[in-house]
Amino acid sequence: MQSFDDFKISKQLQYAITDLGFEKPTPIQSEAFSIIVSGKDVVGIAQTGTGKTFAYMLPILQMLPFAKQIQPRVLVLVPTRELVVQVVEEIEKFGKYSDIKVLGVYGGTNINRQKEALALGADIVVATPGRLYDLVLCRALQLKAIKKLVIDEVDVMLDLGFRFQLTNIFELLPERRQNIMFSATMTEEIETLINDFFIGTHKIAVAVSGTPLENIAQSSYAVPNFYTKANLLVNLLQDATTFNKVLVFVSNKKSADLLFNVLNEHFNDELCVIHSNKTQNYRLRSIKQFDEGKNRILVTTDVMARGLDLDEISHVVNFDTPAFPENYMHRIGRTGRAEKEGTSLLFYTEKETKHKEAIEALMDMKIPEKDVPSEVKISKQLAPEEQPQLTEPNNPHKPSGDYVPGAGFHEKKEKNAKENQGGSYKRIIKKKYKKPKTKGDKNYNKRNKK
The missing domain is CATH 3.40.50.300 (P-loop containing nucleotide triphosphate hydrolases)
Structure with missing residues (x-):
């Protein structure tokens, strides 16, 4: 596709695109539009700087009708607070001529203000996983109306250890929803996530990870x-x-x-x-x-x-x-x-x-x-991380392999060399019942006796 006219989008979106000065879609935007509109699950792989945010928001905004409901219908998960702020600003630019309400929530700020904002209603919520989960647990946010889930920078999400939180969020979302994921790289972790939680995901790759941008x-x-x-x-x-x-x-x-x-x-x-x-x-x-x-x-x-x-x-x-x-x-x-x-x-x-x-x-x-310019001074000063780590030669933290103990060294006496096995009572109970007796359930060992 060479023009946004080929997308057959609403006049409101066309006006917003004109205001933003966009003339033609990038490859990832062209590839993603029709697939997202079709309602299929999608994972898009494209280099950073190629317009991934617009690639998923344009078809979503095109399909999002006006509604008076308070609960959000689109959830966008991103890894950092700064990215929440940016995505909210971008969506507001795209939806400039529509009545779409978007709200960003993230940690590091007063959660009560975000509760108040959610109570007023939002069509699209952009969030970091941690703060979203907190808001759901305290019932300030309900996810039952979510129709589309977007995970942006999904590889960063997994690198930062958000897989557990993502798993918990998946369980809170309606089963019938469209899943849209975008990333700059395709990793084994992403493949595992797709295989574990999604079915029939359509993959779009417009650039190989590691391909340097020509400009x-x-x-x-x-x-x-x-x-x-x-x-x-x-x-x-x-x-x-x-x-x-x-x-x-x-x-x-x-x-x-x-x-x-x-x-x-x-x-x-x-x-x-x-x-x-x-x-x-x-x-x-x-x-x-x-x-x-x-x-x-x-x-x-x-x-x-x-x-x-x-x-x-x-x-x-x-x-x-x-x-x-x-x-x-x-x-x-x-x-x-x-x-x-x-x-x-x-x-x-x-x-x-x-x-x-x-x-x-x-x-x-x-x-x-x-070459480093000749006028640049070559410094001999070292930063703390570059300085050699000093150890006391006569008092090493760990003895070297050729360490020979001195005359004052002696092995433990036999009575002190025994391993602590937890007391005779615990050993006897473990041997008799195969498992140690528990304090929480007096009948546990009777039920499991063999």
Whole structure:
């Protein structure tokens, strides 16, 4: 399909698409529309930045008639709070000319305010699994009217350990519903989830996981340590015209704070940071300021690597090379969105070389390497994680294999070497009844006596 006119959608949706400036659907949007409209269960695999949110929301909004009921008819599950906020904003843009009511619920905020909002009614609820389950358990939200379940970024859901919560939510939902799942990668866990809970799921794959987007220019720098990486980044960021909107990914919260402190000396008002230890209001404010251009540089962990749609990011800097190559794909997908040009830089140390090689193997291409500029100072200072771990040679935590005990060492006496078997009474009861006698049921052993 070359045009949204081919979808045969309502005039209200056409007006919204025109306002958003969309001219033609992306491949995942073209593939998904007719299948979702048909009512089949769907799992869509497409790279980040290819319009997955619109791919499932356009057919859902087309099929969602006006209704006065309070209970929601569509449930969208996403892994992070920021993604809840973004998906709600996107749905509101798509449904600008309709009477569709959408509500986002997530942890880290007052649950009572969300209860009050749910009591007023909503057609679509966008939620993180934990907060959704809490709201259902306290009867603030009923799922009996749900007709369509969407799980966005399902691979991240499973990576973050949400499978148990998803299973519980499935049991609370009506059996007759349409299941729609979208992901950037197809993993064994997703296959298992599909086989365990869904029947006849139609699979759509428009790009192989690991295929680099053609409009993203990639390059790498070999650097010895954290502080040399920081010096290189400061040197590059001095060119504010070229590096006009930069997303910097680090591996963990400590590194994010450490790098923020280094960069803050040079780019005070241009800098912001996000990681899971920051409050929800701080995170949302940082995202807004970065998206609007008030801050030029955003330092973050992988909490920002998935799903979030930020406009016109010029560069993605992988300050730390991700240990999982798929995460690299998600990171660089923050730039080069909507068919625009983007640039990705990868900094790697000698220890991170194997991670870089895994990324190149996944993409089946070599990342071009650049020389570190001569004016960048090579630092000898090591970050806490890079410093060698000191152990006392004469007081090791674990004796080495060639350890020989001294003269003061002696084996336990025979009476002290016996294993504690739990007392004679427990042993006798266990032998007689095969199982230990329980305190909770006096007749347990009689019923199970053999």
